[in-house]
Amino acid sequence: GYVYDIYGFTPVSDDIEASSHGSDFGFESILKFDPEVLFVIDRTAAVGGQSNIEADMENDIIKKTKAYKNGKIVYLDGPLWYLAGGGLQSEMMKIEEILDELK
Structure with a gap:
């Protein structure tokens, strides 16, 4: 996706199927790829709905990942990424959100 293209990230695997709605991974899969x-x-x-994602990510498996150890778990705005259209303004907001989080 464009997150890789714009920011120069490399996918942890070429075997992950691209999706416009993310990937459904278990914690063990995340640890295996160790992003x-x-x-x-x-x-x-x-x-x-009621969100518990940050608490859910505070578990012993995720704590073993490089991302957790280096403080690089980035929680993106759900409504912006799931519900906003692909217009210029929403895309710019997504770009700004990632830039702000990675500072």
Whole structure:
């Protein structure tokens, strides 16, 4: 996706199927790939549900990842990433959000 193109990130695997709605990974899969940066979008919060994603990510498996150890778990705005259209303004907001989080 364009997150890789714009920011120069390298996917942790070429075997992960591209999706416009993210990937459904278990914590063990995340540890297996051990990413340096982990982008998290909470679909539940995006559709108005009760979010526990940050608490869910505070577990012994995720704590072993490079992303956790280096403070590079990035929680992106669910409604912006799931519900906003692909217009210029929303895309610029997404870009700014990632830039702000990675400072």
